[in-house]
Amino acid sequence: MIHQTIAEVIDNTRLTDSIYLVTFRSKELTQEAKPGQFVNIRISEGCYPYLRRPFSYCDVVGDEFKVLFSIYGIGTKVISQSSIGAKFDIIGPLGNGFNIDSEFNTAILVAGGLGVAPFAFLKRALPKNVKVVSYIGARTKELIATYGLDNVVIATDDGSLGEKGTVIDLLKEDLMNGKFEGKFKIFGCGPTPMLKALKVLCEEFNLNCEVSTESAMACGFGICQGCPIELADSSGYRLICKDGPVFNIEEIKL
Numbered sequence: 001m002i003h004q005t006i007a008e009v010i011d012n013t014r015l016t017d018s019i020y021l022v023t024f025r026s027k028e029l030t031q032e033a034k035p036g037q038f039v040n041i042r043i044s045e046g047c048y049p050y051l052r053r054p055f056s057y058c059d060v061v062g063d064e065f066k067v068l069f070s071i072y073g074i075g076t077k078v079i080s081q082s083s084i085g086a087k088f089d090i091i092g093p094l095g096n097g098f099n100i101d102s103e104f105n106t107a108i109l110v111a112g113g114l115g116v117a118p119f120a121f122l123k124r125a126l127p128k129n130v131k132v133v134s135y136i137g138a139r140t141k142e143l144i145a146t147y148g149l150d151n152v153v154i155a156t157d158d159g160s161l162g163e164k165g166t167v168i169d170l171l172k173e174d175l176m177n178g179k180f181e182g183k184f185k186i187f188g189c190g191p192t193p194m195l196k197a198l199k200v201l202c203e204e205f206n207l208n209c210e211v212s213t214e215s216a217m218a219c220g221f222g223i224c225q226g227c228p229i230e231l232a233d234s235s236g237y238r239l240i241c242k243d244g245p246v247f248n249i250e251e252i253k254l
């Protein structure tokens with residue numbers, strides 16, 4: 001069930017120069033939340049900015065949830081400056097979330113930059129017998145966050161942390177070297193060029209993969225029709241906020 005409620009900020013931590021992790025408390029927004037779902041946060045009590053801003057559940061523990069973000073504009077700036085006790089009008093949980101019911105013994109999490117946001121919660125929700133390996137890439141080390149993850153392979157475009165190159169190159173190398181045994185599933189989240197490269201890789205190796213997608217959003221729950229994504233077979237569109245944001249990578253055009 002979707003709730004609109006007031007949630008209180010109970011922690012605000014700056015993880016790096018540009019990355020923030022803000023913790024909210026709300027029973028309504030946490031009790032049915034699933035990894036891959038998101039919240040839509042109202043930024044101001046006035047008319048500006050008019051639209052709410054969507055953020056993945058980064059992690060959920062009890063009645064607390066976290067969002068992980070960098071500052072892009074007014075919305076992320078306001079949330080980054082919030083003090084303990086600040087209250088926000090938030091709608092959630094929204095969207096479908098990752099499917100973790102299917103059988104696999106290794107989960108490969110592939111993130112570009114802040115695409116890492118939903119993965120701490122995903123890792124927490126996976127069955128304990130599932131091995132988790134994370135590939136996290138960004139332009140430079142200041143944009144790398146590994147919150148909640150271990151067993152992490154890092155790539156940066158400028159080589160300032162981990163391997164120089166992209167996470168897709170690293171993953172391809174590991175696939176070619178037979179690193180993963182048994183059944184595995186890939187979970188991806190990040191900028192469109194990274195997801196496109198991941199789609200090519202999945203086609204090449206015939207991989208089982210779900211990705212979390214993004215678009216600008218207004219309502220966040222399927223009313224305004226403002227967040228379409230085209231189906232891979234050109235047969236129509238799906239709404240990222242309601243039918244997604246998580247899709248099987250085969251299903252969509254990127």
Ligand SMILES: Cc1cc2nc3c(=O)[nH]c(=O)nc-3n(C[C@H](O)[C@H](O)[C@H](O)COP(=O)(O)OP(=O)(O)OC[C@H]3O[C@@H](n4cnc5c(N)ncnc54)[C@H](O)[C@@H]3O)c2cc1C
Pocket residue numbers: 038049053054055056057067068069070071072073074075076077114117118213214215216217245
């Ligand atoms: C389902 C969903 C989940 C999301 N989860 C997260 C999350 O967990 N963490 C997170 O940091 N972001 C997440 N985003 C993106 C986030 O909603 C935007 O970063 C946010 O709305 C920016 O608001 P703003 O007011 O700060 O910037 P705006 O004023 O809206 O934008 C300022 C400028 O920055 C650009 N911009 C805005 N967002 C991004 C972006 N993400 N990447 C590159 N350029 C951008 C805009 O095009 C514009 O030019 C998610 C988006 C969706 C749809």
Ligand code: FES
Pocket residue numbers: 216217218219220221222223224225226227239240241242
């Ligand atoms: S944001 Fe309104 S339909 Fe998706």
